[in-house]
Amino acid sequence: MAEAGVDRAPGPSVRLKLTLSYAGFLLLAGALLLAVVWVFLLRYVPDAVLGTSGPRGPDPGLFIPNRSDLQRAFAPRAAVAMVFLLVFGLVGGWVLAGRMLAPLARITDATRTAATGSLSHRIRLEGRGDEFRELADAFDAMLARLEAHVAQQRRFAANASHELRTPLAITRTLLDVARDDPDRDGGELDERLRAVNTRAIELTEALLLLSRAEGRSFTREQVDLSLVAEEAAETLLPLAEQRRVTVETSGEITPTTGSHALLLQMTTNLVHNAIVHNLPERGTVRVTAGAHRGSAVLTVENTGEELTPELTATLTEPFQRGPERVRSSHEGVGLGLAIVESIARAHEGGLTLTPRAAGGLRVTVRLPAAR
Incomplete structure (x- = not known):
């Protein structure tokens, strides 16, 4: 029987999403910083300056930049800064996202290993406590409980098979003896068969009660x-x-x-x-x-x-x-x-x-x- 799953369309990885988020935030912060610098500089730059007058009249050799001059000087450098921030954000975001998601990759590998039926594997994520390590510790504890539960169920199945087989084997032996010895007392055989059958019924009822308790199918x-x-x-x-x-x-x-x-x-x-x-x-x-x-x-x-x-x-x-x-x-x-x-x-x-x-x-x- 095929495993049930969800058919999902392929999408970008979490690392790529985090990288784009880091780069976008860095670009936004850089744009806001450049905007603040631009507004601050415009407060002290006039729209147009023809020159200044000294004690002896206008001084044509003295040049004071206006807003147009500032725009021509500031815009190319701002564009270069934004390109640098974009490249730096993409590269740095990719590296940082990879480092941050490395524990998640180990957890995913452990999950896939457990999905194959191997419950002895443990993540044992080292380092100080954070969200990823809490998740890894919780996953390890869950695997330990599952492994113990599966081992207990296997022991239970083996013991139940043995206990159920015992009365059936006794019944078959008694019937074989009765077949081979027709003169045997039927009352004694009937009494022993009733005892064996009663024990088998008690065992079956106990197993059903145990299943009902573990399934929690009762009214409170x-x-x-x-x-x-x-x-x-x-x-x-x-x-x-x-x-x-x-x-x-x-x-x-x-x-x-x-x-x-x-x-x-x-x-x-x-x-x-x-x-x-x-x-x-x-x-x-x-x-x-x-x-x-x-x-x-x-x-x-x-x-x-x-x-x-x-x-x-x-x-x-x-x-x-x-x-x-x-x-x-x-x-x-x-x-x-x-x-x-x-x-x-x-x-x-x-x-x-x-x-x-x-x-x-x-x-x-x-x-x-x-x-």
Whole structure:
């Protein structure tokens, strides 16, 4: 498919335009200067002078120029000066414009390189700060973000393909076993196929939710994060009781603006992860909501195993399940924190993960407070 572009008629370069502008301004300034000199000289030159009279009468040997004489002497020299200014303006303007536009040429080359798919190139324009260097720095920062985003998307696509392939491979294996062993118990096969199918559906729904959050295709309304936290904790209370984990909620009215469904999903994911990745017994999950310095803050922390900062930094990547990738019925599909981060970004917020010194994790979500 051909690249979409704008069909533009060829025109003069910016360097030529700047050169002509410099030369034109220099000519205008020179013409104004010569005009001022001319007007100043005319004030002291009479229209016509025949001679002067001394004590003994007219002195025919003394010559005083009139305006006609001044015009004949001034005009050629003024024309020469204007020609000099024109040549000087064109040559000097061309050189100065080239020096000024040199950074723009580097930025253009970097843009063309990035358009070919190479995002590792950086301009790194040296020198003190000005408009061109601010543009170059902004372009370098944009390339860095794009490169990181593309790398993340590639990892996500590879992980998603692997995760989606796993239930399909299991299903095919079970069907092959059932075909080769007609006397096998059909109830057990049916139960295992249902479990695999349920996991594939959960993974697909999680991927769709992640895509929806990143696309920001939702209607905004005022939402109280404290009520959302209570709703999520109440929904997951049976799971917490099953795993002998205590869930505590506290906070004040915390209004923000966004999608109630997405914010509830975000909070549910956080509480679910805090319950599942906890101590085997007598674990604790604390959910707190509150307003702080113009932000709506939701904090979920849990007890559990000690986590290193290096491992904590990777938990928001898709299909990361903590220190041990042990599958269980409540483990999820490895997109919980990735979805949380996407929902937070879609609401102009941010996500912070901090390992607790005593073990476990503290997750803080900051969203803009509703006015």
